[in-house]
Amino acid sequence: MRREELGSLAMFMAVAEERSFTKAAARLGISQSALSHAMRRLEARLGLRLLTRTTRSVAPTEAGERLIETLGPALNDIDQKLAALTELREKPAGTVRITAGAHAARKVLWPAIERVTTEYPDVRIEVSVDAELVDIVAERFDAGVRLGERLEQDMIAVPISPRLRMAAFASPGYLAAWGTPTSPYELAAHSCINLRFAGSRALYSWEFERDGKELKVKTEGQLVFNDVDLIAQAALAGRGIGFMLEDHVLDHLASGRLVRVLEEWCEPFDGYYLYYPSRRQPSPAFQLVLEALRLRARIGTQHAAGA
Incomplete structure (x- = not known):
């Protein structure tokens, strides 16, 4: 089956359910003429008459009824899968990999990670504690955490801690x-x-x-x-x-x-930054981690200012 026929089959189901070209066209957001042409092309491709047309209504033929029996469960399954994808958007899932030094991992990353993984059980976070700088692109990390003066070029850098001393x-x-x-x-x-x-x-x-x-x-x-x-x-x-x-x-x-x-x-200096490639589109799971780190940074900065 050619991919373009999937659209024609969805159109056929709309006509069969509405029993009207006019109502089905309105539901699909296309013209009645375009819908009628699509149904004629589908029938010609299958070599079967799928719909009986009268001046007052449209009804599926025997072949049309058998096609409905086949298509109904399949389209319902697709709808459920799409709904599941929407739920993933509303409830982010996936893995976020971050490289950081030991101090940053314990003092900065862990509090944010604890919060995210508690609220979003489908989000997995992997932290690699590395003393040296790591090529996050080559090593397939989503982000790295380092002090401001050690940031790599061509990266988006977000401050995630108060100033250090x-x-x-x-x-x-x-x-x-x-x-x-x-x-x-x-x-x-x-x-x-x-x-x-x-x-x-x-x-x-x-x-x-x-x-x-x-x-x-x-x-x-x-x-x-x-x-x-x-x-x-x-x-x-x-x-x-x-x-x-x-x-x-x-x-x-x-x-x-x-x-x-x-x-x-021992004067204060810029603290930790989360850095990641500017050309990479962050996933919803990564956005959660980023926002949690930003929140902790704001709270830490306010606390330091009030101390």
Whole structure:
């Protein structure tokens, strides 16, 4: 069967149900003449007379009745499938794949993901925690989460977190024994607990800023980790000065188990962005995740402003 005949069969069903070319044409939104021509072409193609026409009504022939018996269930099934597709639009479904660093995945993505997957059980979300930048197009991710200065080109970038801040810290015991640095340059005289990103040969250079002046410092120390929780644990044990995003250690700072140093050199900077290809049309499921992240970003920004 040729695809164009599907339309003629739907027209035939409308005529058979309405028993009138005039009513069927109005229902289909076409002219009565076009409908009549379509029925004659269908009958000629099948070599059967499907409709009996009188001046007052239209009725299916025996062949027409048998065609109705065949078409009715099939068209009803199509209607149900179309209704299911409409329901998918109203209740988004599908999989969203996102790559992000560990901190962004835990602190930013997870709260939004928890909300979306609770409200929309047909939405599946896969998060890949990657320390290095990933080619989201080549690796078939829908989006990535990274800090503003590390965004790829030709991407739509949406801010999804408040501004962030670094913190340098040590235990009270360490500072009592070795003194408190008042400038990043003084870190050379201290034991610093360093971070090496997974897959990187170089140690992370500590980045400071004060009054618009940026400063990168290469620090030395006995301990190197690729995990921030271990850095915090070593600092709590009095083994040196650590440096990381402040919300990793806010509880320790609030309790006094760790003491912040060089605070005036740790100015806020742009936070996380969700980025995705500008040429890709986001799916309804992806839009849900995006809106949930935007909402959390607005709430976080308002909370930070009021703090």
